[in-house]
Each structure stands twice: as C-alpha cells, then as structure tokens.
Amino acid sequence: MKKLYILIPVIFFTANNTAISQCPNDNVLYEIITAPSVVGATVNTLLYGGEYTQINGLVSGNTYRITTCGDNAFDSQITIYKTSGAVLQAFNDDYITCSPQSTINFSPFTSGSYDILIDEYNCADNFVSYITVQITLLETPDPIITIPVVVHVVYANSTQNISNAQIQSQIDVLNDDFRRLNSDVSGLPERFKGFSKDCRIEFCLATQDPNGFPTTGITRTATSHAPFNDDIIGDYQEMKFTSIGGKDIWDRDYYLNIWVCDLDGLLLGYAQFPSTGVPSTDGIVVDYTAFGTTGTAVFPYNGGRTATHEVGHWLDLKHIWGDEAACTGSDLVNDTPNSADKNFGCPALISTCSNGGFGGDMYVNYMDYTDHNCMAMFSYGQYQRIEATMNGFRSPLKFSNGCQPSEVVVAENTNINTTVFPKHTNDL
Numbered sequence: 001m002k003k004l005y006i007l008i009p010v011i012f013f014t015a016n017n018t019a020i021s022q023c024p025n026d027n028v029l030y031e032i033i034t035a036p037s038v039v040g041a042t043v044n045t046l047l048y049g050g051e052y053t054q055i056n057g058l059v060s061g062n063t064y065r066i067t068t069c070g071d072n073a074f075d076s077q078i079t080i081y082k083t084s085g086a087v088l089q090a091f092n093d094d095y096i097t098c099s100p101q102s103t104i105n106f107s108p109f110t111s112g113s114y115d116i117l118i119d120e121y122n123c124a125d126n127f128v129s130y131i132t133v134q135i136t137l138l139e140t141p142d143p144i145i146t147i148p149v150v151v152h153v154v155y156a157n158s159t160q161n162i163s164n165a166q167i168q169s170q171i172d173v174l175n176d177d178f179r180r181l182n183s184d185v186s187g188l189p190e191r192f193k194g195f196s197k198d199c200r201i202e203f204c205l206a207t208q209d210p211n212g213f214p215t216t217g218i219t220r221t222a223t224s225h226a227p228f229n230d231d232i233i234g235d236y237q238e239m240k241f242t243s244i245g246g247k248d249i250w251d252r253d254y255y256l257n258i259w260v261c262d263l264d265g266l267l268l269g270y271a272q273f274p275s276t277g278v279p280s281t282d283g284i285v286v287d288y289t290a291f292g293t294t295g296t297a298v299f300p301y302n303g304g305r306t307a308t309h310e311v312g313h314w315l316d317l318k319h320i321w322g323d324e325a326a327c328t329g330s331d332l333v334n335d336t337p338n339s340a341d342k343n344f345g346c347p348a349l350i351s352t353c354s355n356g357g358f359g360g361d362m363y364v365n366y367m368d369y370t371d372h373n374c375m376a377m378f379s380y381g382q383y384q385r386i387e388a389t390m391n392g393f394r395s396p397l398k399f400s401n402g403c404q405p406s407e408v409v410v411a412e413n414t415n416i417n418t419t420v421f422p423k424h425t426n427d428l
C-alpha cells in the first residue's frame with residue numbers, strides 16, 4: 001500500500017545532540033488500525049516521522065513486535081503511549097540488531113488502544129519519506145507453569161536457621177518477578193519497560209516430599225561445616241550432601257532445590273545450568289544474607305533478587321554481558337543490549353558497548369549484578385529461553401505433583417496414627 005501523502009519539501013533541523021529524546025505524544029494522527037489477533041499475523045502502517053497510528057485491540061499479556069526494521073527510509077525511533085494517556089509506555093531508538101531502525105517487543109500492561117509514534121532520531125519530524133511500521137502478534141500467553149520448591153536450610157548457628165516467614169518472602173518475590181507482578185516494574189526507564197515480559201512461571205513450597213509424605217517444603221539441617229565455599233567447578237559442594245555436612249537433593253525432576261547457607265566470602269549465590277553438572281547438585285544456592293526480604297537479609301541484597309537471578313540461570317539464562325569482557329560476549333538474547341561487563345550498585349544510564357541508541361546497558365535486568373532494588377525485569381528474548389527450557393530439559397517439572405496435597409491417609413478413631421505408604425509423586 002502506498003501512502004497517500006503529498007510530499008511537501010521542508011527544511012528541517014537535525015539535532016546534533018547525542019542524547020536521545022523520548023518523543024512526546026504531540027504528533028499527528030495518520031490512521032487507526034486494529035491489532036493482529038492471530039499469532040504470527042502482521043499489520044502495517046506507513047508513517048512519516050512526526051506521525052502516529054492508533055492501534056486498537058492490543059491485549060494485555062500478549063506480546064507484539066512493533067518494528068521499523070527492514071525499512072531503511074530514515075533513522076526511525078518508536079515511542080508508544082496509551083491512547084489519550086500521558087504516561088509513556090515504551091520507547092526504542094536503534095534496536096540492537098537493526099540499528100538505526102527500531103523494535104519494541106511490547107507486552108502491554110493493560111488491554112486497549114495505543115498510539116505508536118514514529119520520529120526521526122531525537123524526535124525530529126521527517127516529512128520527506130515514510131517508513132513501514134510492522135505490528136506482529138508474537139504470542140499469546142502460555143499456560144502458567146507452577147514449579148514445586150524445596151528450601152534446604154543448612155545452618156551453623158541459630159541466626160542462619162532462617163524463619164519460615166523469610167523463606168515465604170523469597171517465594172513471594174519469585175512469584176512476582178517471574179510473572180512481572182513486581183511493583184517496581186512500573187518504575188523502570190521507559191526504554192526498558194517496553195521490553196519487560198511476564199515469564200509465566202510460578203513457584204510453590206512443596207506440600208509432599210519425594211516419598212509422598214506431607215511437608216512444609218522446608219528442610220532444616222544443622223551443620224558444623226565452616227562457611228561453604230563455591231567449589232562449583234568440581235562436584236564437592238558440601239551443602240548438597242548429607243554425608244559431608246549438607247542436605248541431599250530432592251529429585252530435580254520434581255523439585256527446584258534451593259539451598260540456603262553461609263557462603264564463603266562475598267558470594268551471594270550460584271546456580272547449576274540445565275544440561276550441566278550432575279543430577280545430585282542441580283539447583284541453586286543462596287547465602288542466608290541475600291535470601292528473601294526480611295530476617296537475615298541485608299541491604300542492598302534484601303530484595304529477593306539473588307534467587308530470581310539464580311533461578312534465571314537454572315532456567316538457562318546467561319548474564320546480560322555474556323561473561324566476556326569488552327563487548328565480545330553474548331547472552332544469546334537479542335533484546336538485551338550487550339554490555340562490556342557486569343554493573344554494580346544502581347548506575348545512572350550507562351552504555352558500555354555502543355548501545356547508546358538502545359538506551360545503554362540493561363542494568364535493570366535481573367541477569368545483571370546491580371542492587372536488588374535496581375533490577376526489575378526479564379525480557380521477551382529471555383522468556384523465550386525459559387520457555388524452551390521448560391519444554392526441554394526441565395519439562396519433567398511440569399508433571400510434578402510436589403505441590404498437590406499428600407495422599408498419606410491418617411486413620412481416625414484410633415489412638416495411633418496409622419500411615420498408609422503413599423504412592424510416588426509422579427503421575428506419569
């Protein structure tokens with residue numbers, strides 16, 4: 001389709017300012033269209049810089065790719081507002097794989113109509129040429145997967161024997177973060193918020209143990225072991241073996257195992273990736289000072305995000321800097337801009353790998369090293385890796401009934417509780 005526009009020669013000003021403006025919703029409406037409703041379907045709109053298209057029928061929970069990539073008419077940037085709304089919803093200028101064009105993998109927080117604005121770099125109008133904007137429905141929400149969790153508290157003193165409430169606070173954070181229900185997501189910089197994604201995973205403390213008996217989903221093991229080291233290359237991870245001062249794993253095919261103990265030095269936690277290591281060590285380990293949001297958790301690692309980060313690894317996510325310095329590494333995810341190295345604290349906008357157009361390092365991503373109150377999102381690309389893991393290596397967990405009520409029968413009308421040995425927890 002050819003856009004019906006009369007070309008009017010204009011002299012326009014191009015700013016040399018390297019800062020990126022997020023364009024206000026003061027552009028000109030070009031047309032109103034309806035969002036695609038079939039996965040994989042695309043609708044197009046042709047916009048000059050300085051115009052917007054209102055798109056109706058965006059559905060909360062769906063993920064849409066809104067992109068100008070592939071049309072090199074001009075250095076486009078995309079800004080998205082809720083129609084008639086004042087709060088900027090999403091922004092991109094120079095998506096990492098198609099610079100100088102733009103893409104947003106947009107999962108709206110609320111259903112309804114949105115304005116998609118196109119501007120040239122730095123919000124300049126462009127009345128000379130138009131650009132193709134494609135809106136593709138990438139996916140509708142997958143079913144939620146609930147992963148049974150067992151927390152193994154391995155303690156050398158009463159302080160390290162953290163409370164049930166502290167453990168529950170951690171489960172709550174995991175449930176918020178992997179469902180994008182964390183309240184701080186609303187405070188993300190717009191350039192990143194538009195890429196945030198509900199990862200469709202929930203977590204429950206196990207209600208039956210590997211033998212089918214009732215459980216709180218928490219084990220408590222006293223140890224005389226000194227702080228545990230991070231000998232994660234070898235398999236001598238003492239906190240994971242009862243015989244050497246720790247607690248044996250519960251079958252990884254039925255449970256996410258989380259060991260909480262005193263880790264040596266400054267280590268906050270670590271994880272075992274899918275398809276690596278041995279089954280008897282599969283899970284995550286978190287230091288007792290970085291677990292949950294209360295009790296022994298210590299600022300700035302008292303937001304529960306160490307476990308969010310480590311569960312991310314356990315679901316096959318890599319660090320966003322790709323674990324190689326100088327911008328040579330990759331996390332194998334397109335919508336997390338590369339960075340030269342880990343970030344600490346809570347930096348102002350920082351760009352270490354020529355990601356200025358994207359907005360810089362995604363230091364607010366759970367897979368960076370920033371403070372807990374600084375990180376608040378996974379991206380759609382990361383979700384795709386999680387999804388693949390749950391459909392692959394970790395798929396047995398989808399069939400665990402570790403969070404279903406125990407089938408142990410306690411006889412009534414007797415003085416002695418009689419237990420009937422339960423069936424194993426696996427239905428399949």
Ligand code: ZN
Nearest residue numbers: 309310313319
């Ligand atoms: Zn990590």
Ligand code: CA
Nearest residue numbers: 333336337338
């Ligand atoms: Ca990346």
